[in-house]
Structure formats: C-alpha cells, structure tokens
Amino acid sequence: MLKEERQQLILEHLKTAKKINLGDLSNMLTVSYDSVRRDVIELEDKGLLKKVHGGVVSNSYLNILSGQRKGVKKGGDLEIVIKKALKFLKNNQIIILDGGTTNFFLAEQIPKNLTLTVITNSPPLAMALNDHENVEVILLGGRYYKRYQIAMGPEVSNQLKRFYADLYFMGINGIDKTKGLSLRNYEESILKQQMMSSAKSTICCVVEEKIGVVEAYQICPISKLNTLVTNLEPDSIDLLGFEGVEKV
Amino acid sequence: MLKEERQQLILEHLKTAKKINLGDLSNMLTVSYDSVRRDVIELEDKGLLKKVHGGVVSNSYLNILSGQRKGVKKGGDLEIVIKKALKFLKNNQIIILDGGTTNFFLAEQIPKNLTLTVITNSPPLAMALNDHENVEVILLGGRYYKRYQIAMGPEVSNQLKRFYADLYFMGINGIDKTKGLSLRNYEESILKQQMMSSAKSTICCVVEEKIGVVEAYQICPISKLNTLVTNLEPDSIDLLGFEGVEKV
DNA sequence: CAATATTTTGCAAAAACTTGCAAATATTTT
DNA sequence: AAAATATTTGCAAGTTTTTGCAAAATATTG
Numbered sequence: 249m250l251k252e253e254r255q256q257l258i259l260e261h262l263k264t265a266k267k268i269n270l271g272d273l274s275n276m277l278t279v280s281y282d283s284v285r286r287d288v289i290e291l292e293d294k295g296l297l298k299k300v301h302g303g304v305v306s307n308s309y310l311n312i313l314s315g316q317r318k319g320v321k322k323g324g325d326l327e328i329v330i331k332k333a334l335k336f337l338k339n340n341q342i343i344i345l346d347g348g349t350t351n352f353f354l355a356e357q358i359p360k361n362l363t364l365t366v367i368t369n370s371p372p373l374a375m376a377l378n379d380h381e382n383v384e385v386i387l388l389g390g391r392y393y394k395r396y397q398i399a400m401g402p403e404v405s406n407q408l409k410r411f412y413a414d415l416y417f418m419g420i421n422g423i424d425k426t427k428g429l430s431l432r433n434y435e436e437s438i439l440k441q442q443m444m445s446s447a448k449s450t451i452c453c454v455v456e457e458k459i460g461v462v463e464a465y466q467i468c469p470i471s472k473l474n475t476l477v478t479n480l481e482p483d484s485i486d487l488l489g490f491e492g493v494e495k496v
Numbered sequence: 497m498l499k500e501e502r503q504q505l506i507l508e509h510l511k512t513a514k515k516i517n518l519g520d521l522s523n524m525l526t527v528s529y530d531s532v533r534r535d536v537i538e539l540e541d542k543g544l545l546k547k548v549h550g551g552v553v554s555n556s557y558l559n560i561l562s563g564q565r566k567g568v569k570k571g572g573d574l575e576i577v578i579k580k581a582l583k584f585l586k587n588n589q590i591i592i593l594d595g596g597t598t599n600f601f602l603a604e605q606i607p608k609n610l611t612l613t614v615i616t617n618s619p620p621l622a623m624a625l626n627d628h629e630n631v632e633v634i635l636l637g638g639r640y641y642k643r644y645q646i647a648m649g650p651e652v653s654n655q656l657k658r659f660y661a662d663l664y665f666m667g668i669n670g671i672d673k674t675k676g677l678s679l680r681n682y683e684e685s686i687l688k689q690q691m692m693s694s695a696k697s698t699i700c701c702v703v704e705e706k707i708g709v710v711e712a713y714q715i716c717p718i719s720k721l722n723t724l725v726t727n728l729e730p731d732s733i734d735l736l737g738f739e740g741v742e743k744v
Numbered sequence: 745c746a747a748t749a750t751t752t753t754g755c756a757a758a759a760a761c762t763t764g765c766a767a768a769t770a771t772t773t774t
Numbered sequence: 775a776a777a778a779t780a781t782t783t784g785c786a787a788g789t790t791t792t793t794g795c796a797a798a799a800t801a802t803t804g
Contacts, residue, residue, distance in 0.1 A: 250551045251792085253515050255561055270750085280794045285751080295597070296560065301801070302750060308604060312623045313560070371619030371635065378642045381556055387619065387647045389637020389655060394626045399635045403655065407637060499782075518760085528784050533761080549791070550760060 249277065255287050258304070262297055263314030267305045313375060320353050325455040325479035330354050332477045332496050333417065333453045339363050341414045344443050345373055347398035348419020350453050352376055358383060367413060369399045369439075400435050408446040416447035422461025423454055423476070425489035428469040430462055437465035444468065453477040459486055497525060503535050506552070510545055515553040559643070573703040573727035578602050580725045580744050581665065581701045587611050589662045592691050593621055595646035596667020598701050600624060606631060615661055617647040617687075648683050656694040664695035670709025671702055671724070673737035676717040678710055685713035692716065701725040707734055 254277050261268055261276070273284045292299045298307045306314070320327045333354050337343070340363055345351040347370035355376045358364065362382060368374055369388040377383050388408070390401035418440055420429045429452060431437045444450045444467075452473055459478065470476075471492035480486055482495035502525050509516060509524070521532045540547045546555055581602050585591070588611055593599040595618035603624045606612065610630060616622055617636040625631050636656070638649035666688055668677045677700060679685045692698045692715075700721055707726065718724075719740035728734055730743035 250515055250517065250548055250553070252548050252551075252553055252558065252561060256557070259560065281750095282795080283793060286792085294561070308624060309600070309620065312620045369637075371622050374619050374640045375623075375645065377640075378645070379556065379559065385640035385642070387635070387637045387640045389617075389635045389647065389651070392622045392625075392633035392635040394633065397623065397626070399637065403637070407651065529760090530785080531783055534782085 249279070251287065254279065254283075255291055258284075258287060258291065259296060259310065262304060262306050262310060266311075267300075267303060269303045271302075273304075312372075313378070320357075325457075326350065326353065328479035329453050329455055329477055330357055333451065334358070336415060336451060336475070336477075337362055337364065341365070342367065342411075344368070344411075344413045344416040344447055346370065346417070346419050346440060346443060347373065347396055350455075351417050351419050354417065354453070367411060369404055370397060371399075372397050396433070396436065398436070400439050404439060405442050408442050411446045413447040414449065416443050416450045418443065418450055418452045418467070418473075420452060420454065420458065420467065421463045422458050423452065423470075424460055424462045425470060425491075427462040427466060429467045429473065431465050431467060432463045434465050437467050440467045444472070449474040451475040451477060455479055456486060497527070499535065502527065502531075503539055506532075506535060506539060507544060510552060510554050514557050515551060517551045519550075521552075573705075574598065574601065576727040577701045577703055577725055578605055581699065582606070584663060584699060584723070584725075585610060585612065589613070590615065590659075592616070592659075592661045592664040592695050594618065594665070594667050594688060594691060595621065595644055598703075599665050599667050602665065602701070613661075615659060617652055618645060619647075620645055644681070644684065646684070648687055652687060653690050656690050659694045661695040662697065664691050664698045666691065666698055666700050666715070666721075668700060668702065668706065668715065669711045670706050671700065671718075672708055672710045673718060673739075675710040675714060677715045677721065679713050679715060680711045682713050685715050688715045692720070697722040699723040699725060703727055704734060 257277060258273060270281060270284050270288065274281045277284060288297070288299055288304050291297050295307070296310055297304050320330060329350065330353055334357060337358065342365040344367045345355055346368065352370070352373050355366065355373050358380055360380060360382070364382065365384045365386065366377060367386045367388065369390065374385050374387050377385050388399055388404045390399035390404040392399050418429070421431050423429050431440070450473055452475070456479055470490055473493045475494045475496060476490060477496045478487070487495050505525060506521060518529060518532050518536065522529045525532065536545070536547050536552050539545050545552050546558055577598065578601055582605060585606065590613040592615045593603055594616065600618070600621050603614065603621050606628055608628060608630070612630065613632045613634065614625060615634045615636065617638070622633050622635050625633050636647055636652045638647035638652040640647050666677070669679050671677050679688070698721055700723070704727055718738055721741045723742045723744060724738060725744045726735070735743055
C-alpha cells in the first residue's frame with residue numbers, strides 16, 4: 249500500500265469517525281503502529297488532523313471538508329429519494345442545487361463521470377463537489393447565513409436573474425396537497441421562488457415525514473412544481489390529491 | 497509492447513484505480529520495474545500523473561494531500577504570525593479575507609466577542625466562521641475553483657467594486673524586496689489587486705519561508721503594501737530592504 | 745503510587761531509487 | 775537489404791527512504 253493511499257484512508261475514516269485509535273488504524277491499514285504514527289504526524293503537519301494521545305481526531309478544516317458526514321442511512325428513506333433523484337441527472341446539464349440537506353447528499357452522490365454544471369448558494373455543497381472533476385461549480389454569493397449555511401440577499405437574486413438552468417432541485421421543510429410547498433424562513437422562501445424562475449423545471453425531493461407538513465411561508469402551490477420525488481411509490485395513498493405534478 | 501502503448505495502459509488503469517504500485521504495473525505490463533519507472537517519469541513530466549514513492553497516483557488523488565497546507569504548530573512560525581495579525585482586528589471593522597491558508601486560521605482565531613464583518617471568496621473560511629455569532633459574513637460568489645477552494649471571476653470583481661473595507665488580509669505564495677508580492681495563479685493575482693483597491697489598507701501575513709520567494713505573477717510591489725506581518729522581529733536582517741511598508 | 749499504555753529514539757533490514765553500462769531493439773541512412 | 779545510428783530495456787551496484795522492532799522515556803489510568 250502506498251503511503252498516500254494510507255493517508256487518504258486515514259482521512260476518509262476520520263471524516264466519518266471523527267476520532268480513531270492508532271491501534272485500530274494499524275490493524276485497518278495492516279501496517280505497524282509506528283508507520284501509522286509517522287503518517288499521522290505528517291498529516292498533522294499538513295493541518296489535516298490533530299494528533300491526540302493514542303489516536304487522532306478530526307480538526308476544523310477536516311470537519312468543514314467532510315460536511316455532514318453522518319451520511320445517508322443504508323436502505324433508509326433518504327437513500328431511496330436520492331437514488332430516484334440521481335436518475336434525472338444527465339451529461340452536460342446545468343442544475344441549481346439550493347442549500348438543503350437532501351441536496352447536499354445528492355451532490356455527494358453525483359457520479360464522478362457525469363459532466364455537470366452546478367449552481368449553488370451553499371458553500372458546504374460547493375465543497376462537497378471538490379473531488380468531482382467533471383462538475384463545474386458556480387457559487388452564488390451574498391450574505392452568508394450561518395444558521396442555514398447559505399448565501400442570500402439581493403446579490404443572489406441578481407445573479408439568478410441571468411440564469412436559466414435545466415433543473416432546479418428545491419429543498420423544503422414541508423409539502424401539503426392544499427398548502428403547497430413551504431418553509432420556515434421568509435427570505436429563503438422568496439429566494440426559492442426566484443430559483444424556480446431561473447430553471448426550466450423544478451424538482452422537489454422529500455422523505456415521507458415532510459408530506460403533510462405545512463410551515464409559515466409558502467413557496468408555491470403544488471401545481472407549480474414539475475416533479476415530486478419521494479421515497480414512496482408514486483401511487484401511494486399518501487400522495488393522493490397531489491395534482492398537477494409528476495410523481496416519481 | 498511499445499512504450500506508447502504501455503503509457504496509454506498506465507493512464508487508463510490509473511483512471512479507474514486512481515493509484516497503482518510500480519510493482520503491479522511491472523507485472524501487468526510484463527516489463528522490468530525500471531522500464532515502468534521510466535515510463536512513469538515521462539508521464540509525470542507531461543503532467544499526466546503524479547509519481548509517489550513506490551507507485552503512481554492520479555493528479556486529482558492528491559488534492560487534499562498535496563502539501564499546500566501547513567498546520568498551525570504550537571509555538572510555530574504560523575502561530576506567531578496569526579497572533580500578530582489578530583492585533584489589527586477591532587470591533588465593527590469590515591475586513592476582506594481571501595482564500596489563503598493563513599487567513600483560514602486567522603478566521604478561526606477571531607475572538608468570539610469581536611464584532612466584525614468578513615468579506616470572503618472562500619467557502620471553507622465562511623464555514624469556519626459558523627460559530628462566530630458576532631461576525632457577519634459576506635460571501636463573494638463566482639466560479640468555484642476547487643483546487644484553491646475560492647470563487648473567482650468577473651462577478652467577484654463586480655461585487656468588490658462596490659466595497660471599500662477597512663482592511664484586506666492578502667494571502668500570497670512569496671514576497672521579495674525587489675519582486676514584490678507574487679503568486680502562481682494569474683487570475684488570482686488579478687483578483688487580489690482588485691481586493692487591494694477595495695480596502696483602505698492591505699496587510700500581508702507570511703511565515704519566513706515565503707520571504708525571498710518569487711512566483712510567476714506579481715500582485716504588487718512592496719511599496720503598495722501597507723503592513724507586513726511575519727514571525728520575524730521587524731528589525732530582522734531578513735527584512736532589510738523591505739522599504740515603504742510597516743513591518744510588524 | 746504502581747501498573748499499563750503510549751511515545752520517543754535508535755537501529756537494522758527491506759524496499760525503492762539512482763546511476764552507469766551493456767545488450768537488445770527500433771529507426772534511419774546508404 | 776544491410777549497415778550505421780539512435781533509442782530502449784534490463785541489470786548490477788551504490789544510495790536513499792521506508793518500515794518494523796526493541797529499549798528507554800514519558801504519560802495515563804486505576
């Protein structure tokens with residue numbers, strides 16, 4: 249195993265585990281305790297992790313790089329949704345991904361050989377695409393809202409006005425057959441309306457817990473949405489009444 | 497097997513595997529270890545891969561491991577620099593932080609009780625400020641350059657034109673008394689010149705290894721810089737000849 | 745405090761790299 | 775086509791880097 253390979257593996261595990269024993273690393277990588285120790289020293293020198301007594305922990309830079317790496321639960325609702333959503337991606341598309349959690353995971357799961365342009369107002373999402381060589385990223389700038397980890401404001405809107413993407417993947421807090429798609433934050437609801445206007449087609453990906461949920465600020469009625477992707481079957485009883493939208 | 501054939505096979509294999517042992521290549525291509533090594537050297541010279549001890553990796557494999565970053569060592573040069581730099585921060589200032597490593601660590605070390613506005617084109621830096629409640633963050637949007645993890649492009653410049661911050665902390669690759677401040681990337685050097693124009697005062701923070709280093713693209717001569725912060729004493733012999741700049 | 749675990753240091757062996765050279769192969773010239 | 779020339783390949787010897795180990799020193803735990 250190449251040293252670089254080992255170090256990559258260390259970082260990959262640390263992105264998920266946040267903290268690892270040197271002994272466990274030694275077993276995992278099938279090299280001596282000492283070799284692992286040397287690797288770890290080197291990685292610490294590079295600012296990629298922090299060495300502690302008997303082990304290593306993630307540092308802030310790696311935390312930022314790893315994003316929300318608790319990840320998508322195997323076989324869970326979200327994984328089903330993301331798998332369905334990935335099917336809409338085609339080579340050479342231009343897509344808008346806003347700052348929702350689902351979109352972050354979708355971005356991560358973009359096949360490495362897929363050529364895309366991603367427009368986003370989410371720094372973590374942009375960074376999730378660091379290793380996607382074939383994905384061009386356009387970052388929308390504005391005032392950074394730490395709570396949501398997205399940029400918003402008039403500058404974002406101005407940039408969007410000049411775009412007309414193929415697809416917009418809209419993140420929401422809730423979707424209801426009569427109250428439509430909604431959110432808890434006013435400015436963000438306005439921004440998403442603008443994102444809809446800046447794309448030919450709007451897709452909303454939600455897990456079933458969000459169905460029937462209504463929050464304070466409506467983004468749009470169901471009929472304005474082109475495609476609804478959920479973990480449910482399209483003919484599920486819970487999706488009855490969602491008219492004027494393609495269900496997947 | 498022709499050399500060209502072999503080299504093509506190496507690249508194809510690397511595309512899939514990302515990393516290969518030289519020994520495995522030797523077996524696979526049924527040529528001596530030495531011939532493989534020569535092939536690999538040639539391919540590296542062409543920039544098509546990266547040679548590492550005992551093997552090769554694809555160029556993108558080392559994105560995170562490539563030694564551009566340095567950790568902040570306790571008592572090390574960088575820590576001294578950052579401590580000095582922090583002294584320039586005052587309540588209610590508006591500062592520009594570009595995407596250098598030093599600025600990332602500086603951002604992290606901003607006291608939690610300090611009220612600031614930070615303008616930045618660096619998503620990781622914006623995210624490093626997630627827990628700083630008193631720091632407002634303005635993210636400059638544009639095309640996201642994954643290699644440098646910054647946004648650049650005309651949109652960034654347009655946004656900057658409308659700003660006039662108190663301070664600009666400029667990240668560089670090298671500083672030399674006659675050749676000034678320089679960088680390895682052309683677009684970035686232009687952007688930093690624009691950032692200088694968008695701030696009342698420009699501060700450059702560097703560790704001593706960067707002193708005397710000259711890279712391809714000059715940002716500005718020393719005299720245009722307001723303040724130089726290094727880990728050295730201001731009257732150090734290594735700082736002789738740096739005229740027209742405040743040394744800290 | 746003693747026992748245990750971890751870290752540091754120094755070292756030898758193994759692996760990888762570098763260099764120079766001769767033989768083999770490929771290309772060019774006649 | 776044969777001869778001359780250039781390039782490539784494989785090898786051996788010497789050098790450097792990496793790895794694993796053991797002993798000593800230090801830190802942690804009960």
